Amino acid sequence: MEKSKVLVVGGTGYLGKRLVKASLAEGHETYILNRAEIGVDIDKVQMLLSFKEQGAHLVSGSFTDHQSLVKAIKLVDVVICTISGVHIRSHQILLQLKLIDAIKEAGNVKRFLPSEFGTDPARMEDALEPGRVTFDDKMIVRKAIEDAQIPFTYISANCFAGYFLGGLCQPGKILPSRDSVVFLGDGNKKVFTVFMLHVFLNSDTVFLSQKGLEYAEQVGLIHYYHVCYEGCLTNFEIGNDAVEASELYPEIKYTTVEEYMKRYL
Ligand SMILES: NC(=O)c1ccc[n+]([C@@H]2O[C@H](COP(=O)([O-])OP(=O)(O)OC[C@H]3O[C@@H](n4cnc5c(N)ncnc54)[C@H](OP(=O)(O)O)[C@@H]3O)[C@@H](O)[C@H]2O)c1
Structure with a gap:
């Protein structure tokens, strides 16, 4: 398989750390944005050090320092963004738009994977409020990527990451109930x-x-x-x-x- 130089942004997160491990395991030259804001978060720092021991390169940078992002991006061919969607939804667009600006300026990226990993937002034009915010936000990011003519891959992971099946698709549950389960839907979906x-x-x-x-x-x-x-x-x-x-x-x-x-x- 052709090897790439991969930068993971959000590399200590739930999904990001798994992508870092996978990238290393596949033998890609793997870089992780070491955000200045991580500061004294000892768990994150120790995770980053452990990735470094496994061969990853830590690149210092911050979303508040555009040139630091450009510099980090210039080191790689592929950028994978896995920044949080749940807790910082409105930030997620802003941060990704900043990343897109930096990718555009760097001009060397062969592929960008934005922080999607959910339902395909392009198919959710008729989604209801307030849930549609997730899809609208992701479409804003997609438009910026496509306007900037950055080569991209969008990953639609659907019900994902242990949040649904383990909890038997019960909202707010990630472990299966031992007592009762409410099945959602009309039986045909x-x-x-x-x-x-x-x-x-x-x-x-x-x-x-x-x-x-x-x-x-x-x-x-x-x-x-x-x-x-x-x-x-x-x-x-x-x-x-x-x-x-x-x-x-x-x-x-x-x-x-x-x-x-x-x-x-
Ligand atoms: N379809 C599904 O069921 C499903 C399930 C889970 C996740 N997802 C999607 O996968 C993506 C990643 O989610 P996740 O659960 O892995 O996220 P997460 O663990 O909550 O956070 C990922 C990373 O976001 C960065 N981050 C958080 N707050 C930030 C801030 N204020 N400024 C800058 N960076 C910040 C951090 O990066 P650092 O490592 O640099 O600190 C963090 O490690 C999201 O788009 C989410 O919607 C989908």
Whole structure:
């Protein structure tokens, strides 16, 4: 496989640290943005040092210092951004727009992967408030990337990262309930997990209430609505401008739901 020089921005985060490990394991020359703001966060600092021991290069920089971003980007061919979406949603656009400006100025990047890793926002034009903010934000970032003519890959990971299947698709739960489960939807919708299996949600039980919820919870619940009630992850054909991961990586052995769920026993 052709090797790249990869910069991970957000490399100590939940997804970022896994991408750093994967990039190192694949033998790519791996760089991590060592944000000045990490300061004395000892867990992050120790993680960065451990990545350094494993061969990663730490590059100092900050989103408040444009030239530091340009300098870091000039070292690599590929930039992967994994900055947080959940806690800093409005920041996420601003930070990524700053990154895009820096990538544009650096002018050497062969591929940029923005912090997507969810539902494909281009298919969510009719999403409901307040959940649609997630998709609108990601479309602003996509437009900036495409306006700047930066080569890109958008990764739609759908229901992802242990947040859905383990909790049996119950909003706010990531461990399976031992007592009862409310099945969402009308029984006909399929949901994609990152394991590329269809999870059938069978029940007549309707569950959608936004009363008294925090904004972030309301946003999350709307996502469950689109996924489980509308089937937004499977109600389309992928088309020619995209490719399904199992076609792209046929060598990967996928985990069955049964195997996956054993970890919770
Ligand atoms: N589809 C799904 O189910 C699903 C699940 C999980 C995540 N995701 C997506 O994956 C992406 C990454 O999410 P995550 O859970 O890995 O995020 P995370 O762990 O919460 O945060 C990732 C990184 O964001 C950076 N960050 C946080 N606050 C920042 C700030 N104020 N200024 C600058 N950088 C900041 C930090 O980078 P440093 O390492 O530099 O400190 C942090 O490590 C998001 O787009 C998210 O929506 C999708």
